Amino acid sequence: MTDTSLAAPLDSQTWPIAVCMHGFPPVGRDGTALHDAAPEVWDDVFGQVARLGFTAIELADSHIRPADLDASRREELLSIARAHGVTPISVHVQRQSVIQPGRGEQNLAYAHRTIDAAAELGLQVFSTGLHQPFSDAQRRALWFWTATGAVDPDDADTRALAVKRLRELGEHAASVGLPMSLEMYEDTYLGTADSAVRLIEEIGLDNVGLNPDIGNLVRLHRPIEDWREMHEKTLPYANYWHVKNYTRDEAPDGTWYTSTPTSMELGLINYRAMVARAIELGFAGPFLMEQYGGDSLGVCATNRTYLQSLLPEPAGA
Incomplete structure (x- = not known):
C-alpha cells in the first residue's frame, strides 16, 4: 500500500517535499x-515558492x-513553474465529496476530469477526501x-456508495x-483511524492509500483518539502525507479543549517519532507542508528544514 513507484532509495535531499497553496x-x-489570473500573477506565486527553497507544489483546487x-493554460502553468524550478507534483480535490447530497454525481464527474488533467500535467498523486463545503458556522469562525x-x-448504503x-x-x-x-x-468515513483503514480495505485497490493527516483531528475542540494510536493504525496504508501540527490543551474533566496552529517541531504530534515509524513501515510517498494562519509559506519552509533533518542522510554523507 505504501509503494508510490517513486525512485528509491530516498533521502533528505531527494525525498519529494511540496508546499501547499494556503x-x-x-x-x-x-x-x-487565482485560477483565472494573468501569467504574471502565477509567475509571482511560483517565484515566492522558489525563493523559499521549494522545488515542488501541490495544486489545491x-x-x-x-x-x-x-x-x-495547463501548458502555461507548467512553463511558468518550470522557469522557477518548481514542479507541481500533486492535485488535491477538496470539499467535493462524491457523496455530498445533491452534488455527489457532479463531484464524481469533476474528480474524473481532474484525474485526466493530473495525468496530462505529469503529476505524481491524485489526492481527495470526503469533506464537504464549509457550513455557515465554519465560515464565520x-x-x-x-x-x-x-x-x-x-x-x-451511503458508505457503500462512497466505496463504490x-x-x-x-x-x-x-x-x-x-x-x-x-x-x-x-x-x-475517513474521520477515525479504524474507519479510514476499513474504507481503504473496502476499496481494495493497491494504488489507493491514505493521507494520514492526523493534524486535522488533533486540532478539534472535542475528545480525540490518541495521536500515537492513530498513526500506528494508518501509517501502513499511507501513500501521501499532509503534515502540520497544533498545540493542544484540554481539561481533565472534558469541559474545554483548545488548539492553535504551530510548527511541526513544537506541536502535540511528535513527528520525529512518527516519520521514523512511517519509514520503518515502508512509507515512500511525497510530503506536503501545510499550515493555517500567519505566514503560511514561511512556516512551511521552516517545517521543510525540520523534516529534512528527520529523513535519511544521503549515501556517503
Missing part, C-alpha cells in the same frame, strides 16, 4: 480568482483547478475546525499510472 489568496485584490484549465460542519451519515465511487476513481487513477490518496478528516 499562503496565497484564492482571489486577488482586484477580484480575479481551492486555488487552481487543473480540470478546468484548457490545454494552453476564526478557525473553521472549531465549528460544526457536514457529517457523513451512519448509514450502510471512490473505487471507480481509484481504478481510473490506476489506468493513468497515478496513486490516489484519501485525506483523513473529521466526521467523514
Whole structure:
C-alpha cells in the first residue's frame, strides 16, 4: 500500500517535499480568482515558492483547478513553474465529496476530469477526501475546525456508495499510472483511524492509500483518539502525507479543549517519532507542508528544514 513507484532509495535531499497553496489568496485584490489570473500573477506565486527553497507544489483546487484549465493554460502553468524550478507534483480535490447530497454525481464527474488533467500535467498523486463545503458556522469562525460542519451519515448504503465511487476513481487513477490518496478528516468515513483503514480495505485497490493527516483531528475542540494510536493504525496504508501540527490543551474533566496552529517541531504530534515509524513501515510517498494562519509559506519552509533533518542522510554523507 505504501509503494508510490517513486525512485528509491530516498533521502533528505531527494525525498519529494511540496508546499501547499494556503499562503496565497484564492482571489486577488482586484477580484480575479487565482485560477483565472494573468501569467504574471502565477509567475509571482511560483517565484515566492522558489525563493523559499521549494522545488515542488501541490495544486489545491481551492486555488487552481487543473480540470478546468484548457490545454494552453495547463501548458502555461507548467512553463511558468518550470522557469522557477518548481514542479507541481500533486492535485488535491477538496470539499467535493462524491457523496455530498445533491452534488455527489457532479463531484464524481469533476474528480474524473481532474484525474485526466493530473495525468496530462505529469503529476505524481491524485489526492481527495470526503469533506464537504464549509457550513455557515465554519465560515464565520476564526478557525473553521472549531465549528460544526457536514457529517457523513451512519448509514450502510451511503458508505457503500462512497466505496463504490471512490473505487471507480481509484481504478481510473490506476489506468493513468497515478496513486490516489484519501485525506483523513473529521466526521467523514475517513474521520477515525479504524474507519479510514476499513474504507481503504473496502476499496481494495493497491494504488489507493491514505493521507494520514492526523493534524486535522488533533486540532478539534472535542475528545480525540490518541495521536500515537492513530498513526500506528494508518501509517501502513499511507501513500501521501499532509503534515502540520497544533498545540493542544484540554481539561481533565472534558469541559474545554483548545488548539492553535504551530510548527511541526513544537506541536502535540511528535513527528520525529512518527516519520521514523512511517519509514520503518515502508512509507515512500511525497510530503506536503501545510499550515493555517500567519505566514503560511514561511512556516512551511521552516517545517521543510525540520523534516529534512528527520529523513535519511544521503549515501556517503
